[in-house]
Structure formats: C-alpha cells, structure tokens
Amino acid sequence: MEMEMEMEGGERGKDNGEVAPRTVSDYLDPHYWNERFKSEEHYEWFKDYSHFQHLLRRHIHPSYSVLELGCGNSRLCEELFKDGVTDITCIDLSDVAVNRMRERLLVSGLHGVKVLQADMLELPFSSQSFDLVIEKGTMDVLFVDSGDPWNPNPATVSKVIKMLEGVHKVLKPQGTFISITFGQPHFRRPLFESPGFTWSVEWDTFGDGFHYFFYFLKKGRRSPESEPCHDEKRNELTISMLHEELEDEDYIFRTAIDVMEN
Numbered sequence: 001m002e003m004e005m006e007m008e009g010g011e012r013g014k015d016n017g018e019v020a021p022r023t024v025s026d027y028l029d030p031h032y033w034n035e036r037f038k039s040e041e042h043y044e045w046f047k048d049y050s051h052f053q054h055l056l057r058r059h060i061h062p063s064y065s066v067l068e069l070g071c072g073n074s075r076l077c078e079e080l081f082k083d084g085v086t087d088i089t090c091i092d093l094s095d096v097a098v099n100r101m102r103e104r105l106l107v108s109g110l111h112g113v114k115v116l117q118a119d120m121l122e123l124p125f126s127s128q129s130f131d132l133v134i135e136k137g138t139m140d141v142l143f144v145d146s147g148d149p150w151n152p153n154p155a156t157v158s159k160v161i162k163m164l165e166g167v168h169k170v171l172k173p174q175g176t177f178i179s180i181t182f183g184q185p186h187f188r189r190p191l192f193e194s195p196g197f198t199w200s201v202e203w204d205t206f207g208d209g210f211h212y213f214f215y216f217l218k219k220g221r222r223s224p225e226s227e228p229c230h231d232e233k234r235n236e237l238t239i240s241m242l243h244e245e246l247e248d249e250d251y252i253f254r255t256a257i258d259v260m261e262n
C-alpha cells in the first residue's frame with residue numbers, strides 16, 4: 001500500500017517558481033503555502049473547471065451564495081462567476097494567497113467576489129449562511145499525515161470532523177457541500193456519514209485515465225441517526241491510477257492520502 005496527495009498541473013511550469021514540498025507534511029504548514037504562493041501565479045489542483053463543470057452545473061444556480069474553501073490560486077471562483085454565480089466568498093489560510101487572489105480579481109474586474117483569510121476548521125460565518133460550499137483538494141490536505149487510510153489516525157479524524165461540522169453549520173437547510181478530491185468513497189463516506197450530519201452523500205467521477213471524485217452532500221436529506229455505510233471497501237478500488245497520467249506533484253499528493261492501485 002502506498003499513499004499520497006496531488007493536484008492537476010495543467011498550468012504548472014509556465015510561471016511558477018520552485019514550489020514542490022520537501023515532504024508531504026509541508027502541505028499542512030501555512031508557511032509552505034505562503035512561500036509557494038509568493039512565486040506561483042496559478043496551479044490548478046486536480047483538474048480545472050472545464051473537467052467537472054457538467055457535474056457542478058447540476059448543483060448551482062446564479063442566485064446561490066457560495067463559499068469556496070482553500071481557494072489557493074485556482075481559477076474556480078472566476079469560472080463560477082462566468083457561469084453567473086456572483087455571490088462568492090473564497091477563504092484560504094494563506095494571507096499571501098488571499099492578497100494575490102484579491103489583486104487578481106481586481107484586475108479582472110470581479111469586484112463582487114469576497115476573499116478572506118480564514119481557517120476552514122474555524123469558519124467565521126453564521127449558521128446557515130451559504131447555499132453551497134465547495135472545496136477542491138483542500139480537505140485532502142488534512143489527510144497527508146493520516147497514516148493508514150483504512151484507519152486514519154485520531155488527530156486526522158478529529159480535524160476532518162471539525163471541518164465538516166463547520167461546513168454543515170454554515171450551509172442553509174437545503175444547502176449542498178461539494179468536495180472534489182482524490183479520496184475514494186470507502187475512505188470518505190465514513191467521515192461524511194458521521195452521526196449528526198443530515199446530508200445525503202452521493203458522488204460521481206470525472207477525468208479520463210485517472211478518475212477524481214466529485215462528492216455532493218445535500219443537507220437535510222438524511223436522518224442524523226442513519227447508520228454509516230462502511231462495508232463497500234475493496235470492491236470500489238476499481239479506479240485507474242497510473243502514475244504517468246498524473247503530474248509529479250499530484251502523484252506525491254495522492255500517495256500521501258490514499259491507497260494506490262496499479
């Protein structure tokens with residue numbers, strides 16, 4: 001078994017400095033992200049919007065208020081804006097990412113998009129503030145030192161649950177949480193379906209050779225007492241995961257968070 005974590009590097013190498021981490025634990029270090037974002041203009045983790053737009057469009061509406069967790073220097077918020085969603089709030093732990101994103105949005109004329117420095121584990125928003133919360137590769141950061149993905153260490157589980165509790169709280173009663181990740185259902189469902197959450201958990205995949213997971217969790221569709229479903233483990237390991245199909249950093253990221261199968 002190997003594990004790791006990644007991102008899509010379609011734009012990588014164009015206008016980026018040396019930003020690769022020394023170890024995967026760097027992904028948990030805000031200084032790492034700050035240093036990285038000083039020199040990196042754009043890096044799209046996993047795939048860019050065009051690859052999952054068809055899935056996302058089923059869950060968004062121009063009237064929605066949207067919160068993006070860990071925006072980094074992704075262009076997701078610009079793409080959502082172009083698709084008619086104007087009430088967008090982005091957060092990131094890195095002040096460098098936040099400042100650079102603000103500058104970029106100003107230059108692009110997207111004045112309505114709010115960008116705040118905030119920790120996704122301590123969301124500074126009132127209950128029921130957003131119709132949709134979305135994250136791409138951000139929750140995955142919490143898993144880089146999780147140990148055995150079949151049995152993640154308690155510190156990881158407690159951080160992930162804290163993050164999910166915050167997301168659940170800030171979602172409106174019928175709101176949707178979208179998580180775009182490497183994390184396979186047998187690893188993510190036990191967390192998403194923890195007691196207390198009222199969301200239903202469904203997912204899709206996108207990508208060509210390599211598949212990424214697109215989870216959509218609909219608040220209010222499940223009883224908080226529902227039994228989590230943990231018994232579909234190995235039969236879901238049917239995803240193509242060839243190293244050659246991933247950018248180097250994506251491969252490193254992925255191996256830090258999940259089981260790899262070739």
Ligand SMILES: C[S@@+](CC[C@H](N)C(=O)[O-])C[C@H]1O[C@@H](n2cnc3c(N)ncnc32)[C@H](O)[C@@H]1O
Pocket residue numbers: 007033043044045046069070071072073074091092093094097118119120121135136137138141
């Ligand atoms: C793997 S990158 C994903 C960036 C972007 N979502 C994308 O798709 O390209 C993770 C991002 O999460 C941010 N981050 C890490 N921990 C965070 C936290 N606790 N709260 C908010 N943002 C965090 C990092 O600064 C980084 O921008």
